[in-house]
Amino acid sequence: MKWGTEERRLLAYLLLLLASVPVAFLGVGAASAPSREILGLLGGVATVLALVTAVLALVRFYTGRSAVFLYIGTGFLATAFLDGYHTLVAAPFLPTPGIGAPEDLPAWTWLASRLFLSLFLFMSWLAWYMDHRAMGEAEGPSTEPKEGQGSVYLTAALLTALTFGFFTLTPLTDPYIQGARLSRPVELIPAALFLMAALGYLWKGGWRTEPFEHWLIFALLLGAVTHGGVTVFAQSTYDGAMFTGQMLQIAGYGCVMVGLLASVFTAFKEQDRTARVITETNDALAREVETRRRAEQVLQESEERLQDFLDNANDLIQITDAEGRITYANQAWRRTLGYEKSDLEVLQLFSLVHPHSAETLREVFDSVLSGTPKSGFQVVLRRADGEPVALSGSMNPRMRNGEAVATRTIFRNVTEQVRAEQELARSRANLKALFESTGDAIWSVDQDHRLVTFNSAFSLTVEALTGRAPRPGDGVPEIVAAGQVQWFRNSYDRALAGNRFSATREERLDGVLRSYELFFHPYETVEGMAGVVVFSKDVTRRRQVEIELRRAKSEAEEANEAKSHFMASMSHELRTPLNSVIGFANILLKSHPKPEEGRDREREFLERIVANGNHLLSLINQILDLAKIESGKLELEVEQVDLRELVPLVVRQLEGQVQERPVELRYHWDVAPQPITTDPGKLRQVLINLVGNAIKFTEEGSVTVEVESDPETGTPRRIRVQDTGIGIAGQRLEKIFEAFRQADGSTTRRFGGTGLGLTISRSLCHLMGYGISVASVEGEGSTFTVDLEGGTTQPRGRNGRGVSYGRRGHEGLSTSAAEVPDGSAEAESRTVLLISHRVEFRHILGEYLEDLGYVVETEPRGDEGLERLRQGGIATAVVEFLMPEMSGWELLEHLRWGEGGEATRFLLTGLPGGPAGVDAAVQLDLVPHDVEDDAILRAIRRNTGDQPPGRLLVVEHDQHSRSELHRSLREADFVVHSVPSGPAALEFLRRVEVDVIVLDLRTPSLEGFELVDALAEASRERGGMGAGPIVVLTREPTSDDLRVRLRRMAAGRPEGPGIESSQLPQSLGRALEAGRAKPSGYGPSG
Amino acid sequence: MNTIALIEDNADNRLLVQAILEGLYEIVEYETGPEALAGLRSNRPDLVLLDISLPGMDGTEVLRRIREDINLAQVPVIALTAHAMSGDRERFLEQGFDDYLTKPIVDESVLLDAIAKRLVTDE
Structure with missing residues (x-):
């Protein structure tokens, strides 16, 4: 041990x-x-x-x-x-x-x-x-x-x-x-x-x-x-x-x-040991501190990188605490939502959310807080300035001890995307509505001719044809009638080869033959030819109208042909007898040589025969010329013309006519005129007519042809023919250009000539686009002026009428262009465009309408009229049906395809056979051709919302009373017709519609009461609502029973006693109001 | 004396032309186209004055047949007609008439000049 x-x-x-x-x-x-x-x-x-x-x-x-x-x-x-x-x-x-x-x-x-x-x-x-x-x-x-x-x-x-x-x-x-x-x-x-x-x-x-x-x-x-x-x-x-x-x-x-x-x-x-330990510990601590410092630095760098990354991310990144307070938001977040970094402390996620998204966001947030991350949700937040921002995001929790303490969110701004999607959806809805709302059938097929898309119009049509609704994927035989399969296959193939074209088909649908216009459009995708889109438009009605109009046109052309034929025949048939008259008279004249002295009365008679025969011949010639111009058969042959050659030529040609008289025939110009583009033959004819006319009426003095040109450019402005002849009286001046209206009936006999020269000259001028006017002082001479401006050298605009006849000028001086009021709405609503090649028609109706306060523009050609209509501002257009170059029908065809004139009412005139049954897509009225009939005027007034003047029929047997009544009513601005008797009234009413009848109760052949009965009967026969107002005139005080009888018989009221009553016009005015409230008046076309 | 054939259905006109040309030329008159064609073949004239508006066969047809006939083809034919609308002249000359004169004959010298001109040219 x-x-x-x-x-x-x-x-x-x-x-x-x-x-x-x-x-x-x-x-x-x-x-x-x-x-x-x-x-x-x-x-x-x-x-x-x-x-x-x-x-x-x-x-x-x-x-x-x-x-x-x-x-x-x-x-x-x-x-x-x-x-x-x-x-x-x-x-x-x-x-x-x-x-x-x-x-x-x-x-x-x-x-x-x-x-x-x-x-x-x-x-x-x-x-x-x-x-x-x-x-x-x-x-x-x-x-x-x-x-x-x-x-x-x-x-x-x-x-x-x-x-x-x-x-x-x-x-x-x-x-x-x-x-x-x-x-x-x-x-x-x-x-x-x-x-x-x-x-x-x-x-x-x-x-x-x-x-x-x-x-x-x-x-x-x-x-x-x-x-x-x-x-x-x-x-x-x-x-x-x-x-x-x-x-x-x-x-x-x-x-x-x-x-x-x-x-x-x-x-x-x-x-000592402790000290050593302490030293060691200190060293260890120092090392530890250093290590930590480094670690912190690394961490800081890492954090900076992270911060940098977060800040520079395009997506919006935010961190909130469990209550939704923003604890972090990156730059993109702040930029997108418009907040400063300093604002973040007080921001609350739920105070940013758009009300629409509040619930969604709350659900997401609660789910995340309970530990379940959410992604792919969409919310709308509001920017600092209130603008909504759509965001798509994913959110997850930060957990500590099993409890969510914060949320982390990445948002992507999808505002543009959402907007684009909405736009797309709107656009789709719009297209869909377009697609569906058109009455036209629309469908598309793929390369194998199989049905892809179609609208309900298509579906209905197919169902009507085949008894079965079409489905996507259907082949050709399933959607068209048996006989048309091949036709459709061919058409699809043609379109698939890249052709766009239209075709017309007829289908019998519900027993009615209908016309369809089909438009085939190939469509391509990036991959190449994808299929064909077809639009089918029901053009049945249009076809009918076209057929009607074609028929009408061909009838009108036939009529025109017949007219030409008639003119040629008439010419021929008139000339043939004249041949004998003039010819034999000439032969006889040879056997009656001029006597040396004294008179040979037979020779004088023969001379008269020859002269009148010649006069008749020139009449025939000029009438035919005029007819030709008016019918639009005369065409302009335009070339460069030098007036310095043309004017002397005319003068030389006519020099022979003045040789026997002390009349000096001359021409001059201050500025040498530049050549103009015009028809030399027709201009020459005009000048010959004017100069010849001047010579004819000038016994002595001079006839001067003057060419006035722009002093700077030398462009000729007008040509004047001035004479020192007898002149024309002021009141006759306005008639001077009208056919057979030479100043005096006696002038023809005195000076010769047909009286058609000026009319022809005017027509020719208008044909060339020139104005022509006259100014004259009786006894001193006349000046005829051809206004070259706005002529064939220049396109005619809205002021292109450039036509006047001197009747408006002071002392007969001409004004060359009518004033066209500025384009105010009122002026527009009263602007009437007359499109007709017929000069008389344009002139007479134009004058008439201007007198009634309309603003009148005229166009002599269909294409120019169309041009004018496209400029807009025309309330009513009166269109001649048959015109050379572009007919009224063609003009309306152009307009029908949306080339202007949308706001214009159209009156088509000159149709043979009346207006029955023709109805074009444009707003159109058809009116009779005859200018004398005021149907056109009435139609214009109807279209401009004006009340036409009341048209009265006076039935009065006493001629004096009748003319007196006629005169006074006309002065009161009524259109007055008068007849002497009841039967005449009935006869008249078969032809002309009137608003009110002014009736003398005692007409000789048909008692007034009988007439009232007959009128009522006639009205009933036409299916009218009864007689229109009748104003009854009596010369005796009306008895009570008479009044009762009248009231019972008609809506008229007796007015009396006698025509002197100053109340008659007012009474008629009231009667007219009453009459208009009723659907029909008197007349042939109820 | 040259022979002139006048084809004209109107008797008055035949008389008038006869009166004008009397003594200057020998006039042979025909009333209708067929009659004239038959006569012309048997009796070839030096010049033909031809009306257009003839009953039955009209003047242009007569002209065509004259031109088809080898014997008659070279005979000058002048249209003498009341068809005097503008454009008629060109139309007739185009059809092969040698000249075109309108009725009524206001100035007989025009007719005489035209005839003389055709006859001189042909001889």
Whole structure:
């Protein structure tokens, strides 16, 4: 077995005790004692040792602060004092202090010192024990003295002082019991105390580990042995026992000192070790700190990278706490939602959410908080400025101890995407609506001719055709009638080859033949030709209208052809007899030579025959010319014409006509005219007519042809033919251009000519786009002006009518263009465009409409009329049906395809066979051709919302009354017709519609009452609501029964007595109002 | 004296032309186309004055047949007609008439000049 420290120490204690027995025997048995000097020396040594030990113990106490050391220290200190005293008492070479010491004193001082020491050592253990008891089971020595140090010192000092006092003052007894074996029994007290202390410390167990307590136990055992085994036997102060006792005392002190030194050594060693450990620990700490610092740096860099990453992420990243407060939001988040970093502290996720998404977000959030991450949800948040932002996100929780403490979310901004989707959806809905709302059937097929998409119109059509609704994927035979499969296959193939085309089909649908126009459009995708889209438009009605119009057109053309034929035949048939008249007269003239003198009356007659025959011939020629111009068969042959050549040519040609008269025929210009683009033949004809006319009416003076040109450009503006002839009276001036309206019926006879020259000239001018006007002062001469501006060289705009006839000018001076009011709405609503190649039609109707306050524009050609209509602002257009170049029908065709004229009402005139059954897509009225009939005017008024003037029929047998009534009613702005009798009235009413009848009750052949009955009957036959108003005139006061009779018969009211009544017009006005409220008046076309 | 064939259904007109040309030319009159064609073949004239509006066969048809007949093809034919609408002249000359004169004959010299011109040219 191996001996540990503990066993070795216990063995040492045992050996000490065993060794003490022989030492005691030897010491006690020694006969002689050493000298007193040696004893004194030993006493000094002991004192010094005690003092040193006390100092060491106290130092130990103050450094270790163990109460044990305090007691030991104070004990030794006091012992040192007592030993010192003992030494002084016992040593022979020192003077005895104080009192004279008896022989026995050293024995007592020895005992006092020993007793004192043993007591304090025991107390030191006791102090530990008390402390130990108080501390319970607490390990280790108490580091704090239980009592104040002062009290220990005080006790030591008191005891020391008491001892000194005692020795000094008390008479000492003999310290030895002489002769007894135990000669000093009192020695057993310190021995017991030492032993108890030794046992106490042994029990305490500190010896096992601490060198001090180990040595202390040695010292205590030595003390116990010293007193219990040696000095108890001492016989005298200086015997061997005492000497041994003193030796053992010193050894005991030495043990304590060694223990203290060992303790100090151990303490120092411990301290050193501790210091080393601390240094090592510090080093380790420093290393740890460095490691951490580095780790932190790495972490920081990592965090910075993460931050950078988060901030620069395009997605919105946020962290909230469990309540939804934003604790982190990256840059994209802040930028997208418009918040600053500083705003984040107060932001709450749920205060950002759009009301529409609040519920969704709450559900997601709650789910995440309960530990289930959510992704792919969509919410709408509101930006700082209130704008909604659609976000798609995924959210997950941050868990701590099984509880969600925060949420982490990544959002993606899908606003644009959502917007695009909404836009797409809207667009789709829109397209769908378009697709469905059109009445046209629309469908598409793929490359294999299989049905892809179709609208409901298609579905209905197919169902009607095949009895089965189409389905996507259907092949051609399933959706079209059996006979058409191949046709559709061919068409699809044609379209699939990349062609766009339209085709017309006819289908018998529900027993009705319908026409369809089909538009085939191939469509491609990135992969190439994908299929065909087909639009099918039901054009049945349009076809019908087209057919009607074609028929009407061809009828009109036939009629026109017939008219041309008639004109040619008439020409031929008129010429043939004229041939004989003129021819034979000429032959006879040869046999009647001019007599030398006197008169040959027969020759004169023959000359008259020839002259009139020639006149008749030129009449025929000019009428035919005029007819040709008016029928639009005359075409312009336009070329560059130099007036400097043309004008002299005309003048030269006519020079022969003035040779016999004192008339100077001349031409001039201030500015040399530049060539113009015109029809030279027709312009020449106009000039010949005008110059010839001027010559004809000028007996003397001059006829001047003047060309006026722009002084800068030389562009010819107008040509004037001025004469010094008889002139034209103002009131006749306005008629001068009308056919057969030469200034005076007598002029034809006097000056010759047909009276058609000016009419033809005007027609030719209009054909070329020129204006022509006349100014004249009777007796002084006339000036005819051809206005070249706005002619064939320039396109004709809206002011292109450029036509006037002088009737409006002051003193007959012409105004060349009518004023067109600015394009105000009112002016527009009253703007009428007349499109006709017929000059008379344009002129007469134009004048008439202008007098009625309309703004009139005219266009001689269909294409130009169309151009004008496209410019807009035309309320009503009167269109000639048949025109050269572009017919009225073609014009309307153009308009029907949406090329202008949407806001315009159309009156189509010149249709043969009346308006029955024709209805085009444009707003269209059909009116009779005849200008004299005011049907056109009435239609225009109807279309512009104007009330046409009331049309009256006066039935009055007395001619004077009739004409008087006629005149006065016309002055009151009524359109008046008058007939003398009832039958005539009925006859008239078969042809013309009237609003009110003014009836004299007593017409000769048909009594007024009978007429009223007949009218009512006629009205009923036409399906009318009854007779229109009849104003009855009587010359006698009307009797009551007459009034009753009249009321019963008709809606008329008697008016009387007599035509002088100034109330008649007002009465008629009221009657008209009443009549208009009814659907029908009187007349043929109810 | 040259022979002129006049084909004209109107007796008045035949008389008038006869009166104008009397003494200058020998006139052979025909009333209808077929009659004239038959006569012309047996009695070839030096010039033909041909009315257009003839009953039955009209003047243009008569002209066509004259031109088809080898013996008659070279005979000058002048249209003498009341078809005097503008454009008629061009139309008739195009059909192969050598000249075109309109009725009524206002100035007989026109007729005489035209005849003389055709006859001189042919001789």
